[in-house]
Amino acid sequence: MKKVSIIGAGSFGTALSVVLGHGGFSVSLWARERNVIEKINSERMNPDYISDVELPDSVSATDSLKVALEDAEIVLFATPTHALRDVASNVRPLLTGKEIIVTVSKGIEKDTLMTPTQILVSVLDGVVLEDQIGVLSGPSHAEEVSRFKPTTVVAAAYSKRVARIIQETFMTPMFRVYLNQDIIGVEIGAALKNIMAIAAGIADGADMGDNAVAALITRGLHEMKRMGVAMGASQDTFAGLTGLGDLIVTCTSEHSRNRYVGYNIGQGKKLDEIITGMNMVAEGVKTTDSVNQWAQKNSIEMPITSAVHKVLFENMDPTDALIELMTRNPKEEKMI
Template identity: 75%
Template sequence: MKKISIIGAGSFGTALAVVLKDKDVDVSIWAREKEVVDGINESGYNPSYLTDIELPKNLRATHSLKEAVDHAEMIVFATPSHALREVAGKIKPLLGGKEIIVSIAKGIEKNTLMTPSQILVDVLDEAVLEDQIGVLTGPSHAEEVALLKPTTVVSAAYSKRVARIIQETFMTSRFRVYLNNDIIGVEIGGALKNIMAIAAGIVDGAELGDNAKAALMTRGLHEMKRMGAVLGASMDTFSGLTGMGDLIVTCTSKHSRNRFVGYSIGQGKKLDEIKAGMNMVAEGVKTAESVCQWSQENGVEMPITEAVYKVLFKNIPPAQMVEELMTRNPKEEKMI
């Protein structure tokens, strides 16, 4: 790749820029906020995200989408899933038609219930082909990626050729990329693990114990499979990096923003209070609303997702939701 443009200078977009620069790739990064652009260009630090990470000296940031996209062979969308449609719409008229498009967002769009790659297919129609769109996802906290700690993720796309290009572009001795041909499955895993991380945080914050957390993660994986089965995903995907792998790291790590939200709720704080104190997006909050809507519309039972939604948006006390989950009708343990 002669030039790669990362759209979004949040924590993971910044971390990926570090990975690519470590490979001596020509990469630029676009930020909406002028102070972030100035900070990266003038001080070599992102003033808002990963603030203690010294960035490569030749990494350049821009506030201009046109400048960012111009001559780029690959465009990486590192914006939150709820902002993806808007930003992609602004970039569409700037495209030349041959770019590889990559999403690293994890979520389900409200109302449309589209995954990030589906949003890009929808918005960029007639500008690029569906086969030019893919995703990079997996258990990868930005804080560790930026420090070049060993990380393993997955590339998936609507064509195997593009998935392989993404793999080859990002693969390093510290950032290992596997191919996966199940793009819907890896995106479902990436979205739902954030919901489960909020639930896991609630368990930790309320000191409900390791038994409860283990059960929650296991049954959360079950909900991923239920959604995936309806949408045509491969069940094997959920045993891999973007299913169980992402679920483990997001439910247990100190770096997880979604777990932090749940932990704070488990300690008695309200969602508005928690969000006011965060400068980064916890994707699981919006995703819980979207996936709960999806489960109701499709008649798919997803009790943990529904419980998280009720705690977040209906102000149901966590203790009450735990009681409701534990006293549901007796069932067999089925894998789907």
């Protein structure tokens, strides 16, 4: 039985442990919280993150990175992007150099403006080759993945061989994995769809109507393409699962944390109040700040990102942000 180490026992890390456990793998889940570890090992449950889903016997939890990584052939990072650098730095001295490294983080690191795989390449340099690092991404809410609802995602890596290993490892009848060679495009789509989900949530929360949400999704896709192409991605990637697919589900689903944040802001609540009341991380909040920083640095116009940034961090009223978007100078609709 091959072993996979999952670093992070939040909702998606837990969901993937279920997929892998039922797929015949031995899974070691690393978590910081003692109560999470105890419930997984004694009750086969992780109710703090996913309720009513039983974990297979082949899944165990530990707070020891050494134990979690021992004999692991694949190491999967399921931590928020802002924590990835520190966690990967702690993992680095425990690696043999033979492991395949996978991330499911969806964000852009502040200040460095790196994607998750770029962070891992930087931190693990000298121990793990760039060609051993990849990403798994797509429209895949943990609540549905853990209950074997049909889900389709993408595996991308710096080498096609590693992308295929990721595909073969995670593929099950209800968790279908496609290959994609555009790793930067996959990660840009994964990060920016969270910003657009906050925007869509704000529109819903403020009762701006379906037309407004449709416009935000469509023009949000435009911004994803604009940033991606500027960073060397293929425009076609954004018509796929990690672009349009993930954008639709994150902007419309009740499971979306980022839409939840936006909806509550649209209802008049303050960001700090919303975040304090959440058990899980909405990556789009920090990503909005990072991507807005990137857009300003590169003099690239990203009006929805800018509007969300103003609402989240500059105390702009959501209605005023919408008016600002609607009254911009007339434009032609272009693909990028």
